[in-house]
Amino acid sequence: MCGISAIFSKNNFRSDEFIAMTDVIRHRGPDDEGYATVSATGKISFFAGKDTPAACRSASQKKKYPYLPDARLTANSLSTAKKGEGQIIAALGHRRLSIVDTSPAGHQPMTFDNRLAIVYNGEVYNHIELRNELEARGRRFVSHSDTEVILQAYDEWGIACLSKFNGMFAFVIYDLRNDHVFAARDRFGVKPLYYYSSGDALAFASEIKQFTVLEGWQSKLNRRRGYDFLVYGIHEHTDETFFENVFQFSPGSFFYGKREALLGNNPRIDTSKWYIFPAEKKFRGSFNDAAAQFHELLKDSVRLRLRADVPVGSCLSGGMDSSAIVCVMNELLKEQGAHALQKTFSACAKEKAFDEREFIEVVVKHTGVKGHYIYPQLKDLFRISDKILWHQDQPYGSTSIFAQWNVFALAHKHRVKVMLDGQGADEQLGGYASYFMPWLASLVRSFRWLKLAQEAKALHQIHGVNMGRLSWFAANTLLPMPVRSYLKKHLRGVKLAPDWLHMERLGFDAYDLPRQLGITTSRSIRDLSLSQLTGSNLQMLLHYEDRDSMAHSVESRVPFLDYRLVEHVYSLPDDYKIYNGRTKFVLREGLKNVLPEKIYSRNSKLGFATPEEIWVRQDAPYEFRKRLKVAVETSDGLIDPSIQELLEQQISGRASFSFLIWRILSFSDWLRIFSAQI
Incomplete structure (x- = not known):
């Protein structure tokens, strides 16, 4: 995993800016640094930086790997082109966290046949199988890196290569043959x-912060995305970001076109989807078949994600997802005869209600791994909150991100460079309480009344779901959409434009974002799962995970998001996911002989949580009051002072605790750190 930079320009540009753009993400790749430029005549030049290892600059290595640097990139390197070469039209920059083929052969930017140049961040886990396939077609490799596999796969199959990759990746290739990007x-x-x-x-x-070093940069809030976050706690659901005119590639999207197509007055480029979620695929087989296939797919996913030339550890929260990863990882390592002690890293809390150490230790004892623990402290929260925000590039929704930050800091301290984590399981397997109502809705719509009664009773007994709420939802499911919308607005007290937010300052009318995303209109587990996997929840968690891990130069890998496993789970009937009130049913049964009994039968859920509620109400109400007052005063009229009364109600217990206060504090600090204008 690494960090990349690329600029395509009509004119020469300043090398000091490009160096700064790459240097600001040194945390993503402290092991190596490289640059490549392309002139209008097609001349590729390679440069080193201050962190480029000496081995990458030796003459003997340069003969073997022509893409190794010739000279150090300086402030004047790109300002004037060499005689006869024309102006510089493209520059590629890279910061490397060496994971696979840590030798100079894996240096980037990398070229192939002096015709293709790439900068790439991520891992293609099936690179060995793809290399074998390409070699069978007559191709030869000079490195053992997955970067070279991507280049040669593109040269062989064109953009169709994307469907062959099993992994996590973001890359930019400049094809000099046809001036395409x-x-x-x-x-x-x-x-x-x-x-x-x-x-x-x-x-x-x-990372977005890379643009802040460019000449002419202005930080301006994208007001709609600010509204989405403040009111609903949602972001990452669109290609827009918190910054006006900064965009992201949506999951499973690509751009392929002439370089000149990137250079125009339209700030948004024309991307296309290369991966379309196979929503119509349906599983044919018994539940036992589905559970056995789940186990095998997860096991193979973990096997692929253990491929690394550096130590691999795992996050362990004590929940079912991370426990499953640790247990399957342990199963594989034993089969492979590995003797190195497996390491896990966990965040705990001194407050019993927020502590999962008893479950963590069950897994540690069951597998014989070496467990490492950290207790995130309130005294550190505000001390490093600005640093976390700077790394996140945007405000974040709760202090659970602080807990996750501590876990990756602990892994870095113990020199573990790769971590496996359980992100993505809840969104597939109905792991959140928000899945209960869509599950019941599907039973109502299919007139499965006996099953509905059984599941409602089980959800009440196991999860404490209010029976009145279940009855209201069941009746609501049968009503036409206009009637449901009226009841939601007038009987449930939902406000699209809350009193504490001055909508006139934003300049647009409030809207029901959860409904637009299909979150509140989902009529089955499959519906909500598709929404969370492709447009809301998952992308937020992945953003947090990427920034928290890379801030500590740690690569995070997520086995539950192997596309083969995701597509298998999504193809299953809803009652394979929630059954008799038990969530993640196919996971439980598929891994029944792998998980400890206490984890297999567990129904509660926390994750890397913090005692934020106790911090607000008991430990530091003064600190939260002080910071909220500043947030209101510096919001340029966006946040109304009445929000302070809501905090008082939460502190006294007159109002239920929510993460709204933290969202406002985080949003205010983000405006300050990035000097963003509203």
Whole structure:
């Protein structure tokens, strides 16, 4: 995993800006640094940076790998083209976190046959199988890196190569043969890819902060995305970002076209989807078949994600998802005869209600791994909150991101460079409480009354779901949409334009974003799962995961998002996912002989949580009051002072605790850190 930069321009551009653009993400790749430029005549030049290893600059290595640097990139390197070469029209920059083929052969930017140049972030886990396939077609390789596999796969199959990749990736390829640019992002958006146009130039980046060093940059809030976050706590559901005129490639999208198509007055480029979720695919087989296939697919996914030339560890929250990853990983390592002690990393809490150490230790004992623990402290939260925000590039929804930050800091401390994590399982398997109502709705619509009664009773007994709420929802499901919308608005007290937010300052009318995304209109587990996998929840979690892990130069891998596993789970009937009130049923049964009994039968869920509610109400109400007052005063009239009364109600217990206060604090700090104008 790494960080990338790329600029395509009508004119020469400043090398000091390009160096700064790549240097600002040194945390993503402290092991190596490289640059390549392309002139109008097609001349490719390679440059080193201050972090380029000496081995990458030796004459003997240069003979073997022509893409290794010739000289150090300086402030004047790109300002004037060499005589007869024409102006510089493209520049590629790379920061490398060496994971696979850590030798100079894996250096980037990499070229193939002096015709293709690439910068790439991520991992293509099936690169060995693809290499074998390409070698069978007569191709030869000079490295063992997956980067070279991507280049040769593109040269062999064109843009159709994307469907062959199993992994997480974001890359930019410049094809000198036809002056085309090929940029793409993986199926579910595990790895980020942003772009920003200044008219005369278009820049690609792994993180938005890279654009802030460019001449003419202005930080301006995208007001609609600010509204989405403040009111609903939702972001990453569109190609727009919190910054006006900064865009991201949507999951499973690509651009392929002439370089000149990137250079115009339109700030948004014309991307296309290369991965269309196979929503119509249906599983044919018994539940036992589905559970056995789930186990095998997850096991193979973990096997592929163990491929690394550096130590691999795992996050362990004590929940079913991370426990499954640790147990399957342990199963594989034992089969392979691995003798190195497996390491796990966990965030715990001193407050019992927020602590999962008892479940974590069950998994640690069951597998014999070496567990490492950290207790995120309130005294550190505000001390490093600005740093977390800077790395995140945007406000974040709760202090659970702070807990996750601590876990990756702990992994870095113990020199573990790759971590496996359980992101993506809840969105596939109905793991959230929000799936209960769509599940019941599907039973109502299919007139399965006995099953409806059984499931409603089980959800009440196991999860404490209110029976009155279940009855209201069941009746509501049968009503026409206009009637449901009226009841939601007038009987449930939902406000699209809350009193604490001055909508006139935003300049548009409020809207029902959850309904637009299909979150509140989902009529089955499949409906909500598709919404969360492709347009809301998952992309937020992946954003947090990427920034928290890369801030500590750690690569995070997510086995549950192997596309083969996702497509298998999505093809299953809803009652394979929730059955007799038990969530993730196919996972439980598929891994019944792998998971400890206490994890297999567990129904509660926390994740890497913090005691935020206790911090607000008991430990530091003064600190939250002070910071909220500042947030109101510095919001340029956007946040109304009445929000302070809501905080008082939460502190006293007169109002239920919510993450709204933290969202406002985080939003305010983000405006300050990035000097963003509303």
